[in-house]
Amino acid sequence: MQPDMSVEIAGLNLRNPVMTASGTFGYGEEFSRYVDLEAIGAFVTKGLSLKPRAGNPTPRIVETPGGMLNAIGLQNVGVEAFIQKKVPFLRTVNTPAIANFFGSTPDEYAELAGRLDAIPEVAALEVNISCPNVKQGGIVFGTDPGCAASVVTACRAATTKPLIVKLSPNVTDIVEMAQACEEAGADALSVINTLTGMAIDLERRRPVLANVTGGLSGPAIKPVALRMVWQVARAVTVPVIGIGGIMSATDALEFLLAGATAVQVGTASFVNPGAAQEIAEGMQQWLAEHGVATVRSLIGALEG
Amino acid sequence: MQFKAMILDNAEVSPGYWRMRMTAPPEILEAQPGQFVMVRVNPSIDPLIRRPFGVFDVGLHQPAYTGAAPQPYLEILYRVVGKGTAMLSALHGTDLLDIIAPLGSGFDCGPAGEEKLIVGGGVGLAPLYLLARELVKDSPVRLFAGGRSKDDVLCITEFERLGVECYTATEDGSLGEQGFVTKVLEQRLDTTGNKGRIFACGPHGMLQAVAGIAAGRHIPCQVSLEGYMACGVGACLGCVCQGANHSSETPDYRCVCSEGPVFDVTELKWEGACHAT
Numbered sequence A: 001m002q003p004d005m006s007v008e009i010a011g012l013n014l015r016n017p018v019m020t021a022s023g024t025f026g027y028g029e030e031f032s033r034y035v036d037l038e039a040i041g042a043f044v045t046k047g048l049s050l051k052p053r054a055g056n057p058t059p060r061i062v063e064t065p066g067g068m069l070n071a072i073g074l075q076n077v078g079v080e081a082f083i084q085k086k087v088p089f090l091r092t093v094n095t096p097a098i099a100n101f102f103g104s105t106p107d108e109y110a111e112l113a114g115r116l117d118a119i120p121e122v123a124a125l126e127v128n129i130s131c132p133n134v135k136q137g138g139i140v141f142g143t144d145p146g147c148a149a150s151v152v153t154a155c156r157a158a159t160t161k162p163l164i165v166k167l168s169p170n171v172t173d174i175v176e177m178a179q180a181c182e183e184a185g186a187d188a189l190s191v192i193n194t195l196t197g198m199a200i201d202l203e204r205r206r207p208v209l210a211n212v213t214g215g216l217s218g219p220a221i222k223p224v225a226l227r228m229v230w231q232v233a234r235a236v237t238v239p240v241i242g243i244g245g246i247m248s249a250t251d252a253l254e255f256l257l258a259g260a261t262a263v264q265v266g267t268a269s270f271v272n273p274g275a276a277q278e279i280a281e282g283m284q285q286w287l288a289e290h291g292v293a294t295v296r297s298l299i300g301a302l303e304g
Numbered sequence B: 001m002q003f004k005a006m007i008l009d010n011a012e013v014s015p016g017y018w019r020m021r022m023t024a025p026p027e028i029l030e031a032q033p034g035q036f037v038m039v040r041v042n043p044s045i046d047p048l049i050r051r052p053f054g055v056f057d058v059g060l061h062q063p064a065y066t067g068a069a070p071q072p073y074l075e076i077l078y079r080v081v082g083k084g085t086a087m088l089s090a091l092h093g094t095d096l097l098d099i100i101a102p103l104g105s106g107f108d109c110g111p112a113g114e115e116k117l118i119v120g121g122g123v124g125l126a127p128l129y130l131l132a133r134e135l136v137k138d139s140p141v142r143l144f145a146g147g148r149s150k151d152d153v154l155c156i157t158e159f160e161r162l163g164v165e166c167y168t169a170t171e172d173g174s175l176g177e178q179g180f181v182t183k184v185l186e187q188r189l190d191t192t193g194n195k196g197r198i199f200a201c202g203p204h205g206m207l208q209a210v211a212g213i214a215a216g217r218h219i220p221c222q223v224s225l226e227g228y229m230a231c232g233v234g235a236c237l238g239c240v241c242q243g244a245n246h247s248s249e250t251p252d253y254r255c256v257c258s259e260g261p262v263f264d265v266t267e268l269k270w271e272g273a274c275h276a277t
């Protein structure tokens, strides 16, 4: 008997707990030659805004030990082009597509949530709250519980689809943020987005990234991500999606033990385009080898 | 496609410059001049992301043992500039590498018979050899190769063997004309009355000068760009450069990996900083 790999997130049934993370997998099509999209649980598309966004000047990325910094600046095609040019591909794949999105005011978030709610090919919504609120002096929504809750409340009213809120790790107390989002109506929480970091070119005495700071991702952030998933999973009742530095099936299974119901694979797809698929297969193999019948039995099963 | 390549040969061709030959699936023979590959330097997480290199050459080699069928191979030409390339230079025959190739769009060769002018600066010559091989089939080809010193001017004999007429220039005068290679290019254009089509790859300053020459003399010109890449397939949006109509009000970013790395110079913006060098 093959172990049962299926999990459920807010009514969304996934064939296995492995998804690809927003911004690291394009709109799905880019990687379709290298990975069997029907061998993974779901894929999350690049963060969308109402209007197309150009993003930051270059350099936008730089490798750092065990990770990379990115300051893409949320470049994306905008929701209209997404519907025209990207959604037709989603229709051809028998795997749930989750649309990640962001705005600069709660109203903008709500409007986008409404637009995405109307797209049948979009199985669920993932709200990125790691963006500045232009109405409140640029404070990042995801760093203030009140601000975060206002965004979630606005989106909740605009969609009946599963609403996943993606938390920023750049906060003093991630549990407080998680609870605020849960109370405001989040169906699930994605933990974590990138950690703000910086790289300096000594000889030029300049920051490496044109944007000065960027988001750190990759294996370097895994211990932080694991800790945050563990903290959040204990404090909320909604499912948690673990993200951060997952490179292998072992990494993914550790996140499940820490309390995650599913995981997202980000930077690993750059290193190995087939990573998400290989991780899902590796998890199943591990379960089989250890006589574990269902992957669900590992969720939060950390001992001690 | 993604494949495991076995290194057949890895040799220093000039101080700091290496040429690596590796096995590849037969599909590699369809690689277009100007396309590139993403190399995973080793299976660990340091270095983490893949490194991009132009396709220097592809072909069939005859394994040493008798009765063996010819095997397809892929070659890259690289300069040791940091951690990843230093690690590559330490690899030996039979070592394995994980490769994604071929990626990006190649050069448009243009009409037969027309004079083809290839301009390469330093390791920028890498994607131009396969191009020269293609162009000599139906056109007269001239190569303008430049570098700081003679050590930075690579593989000239290989180009000569194709029947390409080679012109060189070095900043220190240790090989060919002293100065920038663009000067030699201009001399040629003066003699022919601005005929032909230009293909260039090299440092950004050189490409900018070549683009200026092409625009001033109304000659079609394509350049192969670099950008800091993480995915190589158009997914991360890290590698972008500025399109011709780019401004801070109407941004126009192009993906070097998926829309390029070869662009017609008229598609790009040249005044401001285009990308990281």
Ligand SMILES: Cc1cc2nc3c(=O)[nH]c(=O)nc-3n(C[C@H](O)[C@H](O)[C@H](O)COP(=O)(O)OP(=O)(O)OC[C@H]3O[C@@H](n4cnc5c(N)ncnc54)[C@H](O)[C@@H]3O)c2cc1C
Pocket (backbone or CB within 6 Å): A063, B036, B047, B049, B050, B051, B052, B053, B054, B055, B076, B077, B078, B079, B080, B081, B082, B083, B084, B085, B086, B123, B126, B127, B225, B226, B227, B228, B229, B230, B261, B276, B277
């Ligand atoms: C399309 C393309 C084709 C290229 N073709 C060749 C070639 O044929 N031969 C050759 O010698 N070089 C080529 N390069 C440049 C080559 O990719 C870099 O020199 C190499 O990645 C450096 O790796 P490193 O670990 O030694 O350097 P590092 O120590 O990591 O960094 C040194 C510098 O190399 C560049 N670099 C590092 N990582 C990347 C990356 N992932 N993407 C782009 N640039 C990077 C950056 O400018 C960095 O400042 C090409 C680059 C691109 C984008």
Ligand SMILES: Cc1cc2nc3c(=O)[nH]c(=O)nc-3n(C[C@H](O)[C@H](O)[C@H](O)COP(=O)(O)O)c2cc1C
Pocket (backbone or CB within 6 Å): A021, A022, A023, A024, A046, A047, A048, A070, A072, A074, A100, A128, A166, A192, A193, A194, A216, A217, A218, A219, A221, A243, A244, A245, A246, A264, A265, A266, A267, A268, B236
């Ligand atoms: C190049 C790049 C672009 C990203 N873009 C987005 C985005 O648009 N929206 C978002 O919510 N997260 C984005 N992320 C964050 C990832 O989805 C993920 O949370 C983070 O990279 C940590 O996971 P990893 O270590 O597996 O990469 C991006 C990450 C990278 C590396």
Ligand code: FES
Pocket (backbone or CB within 6 Å): B228, B229, B230, B231, B232, B233, B234, B235, B236, B237, B238, B239, B240, B255, B256, B257, B258
């Ligand atoms: S390298 Fe990722 S988009 Fe070009």
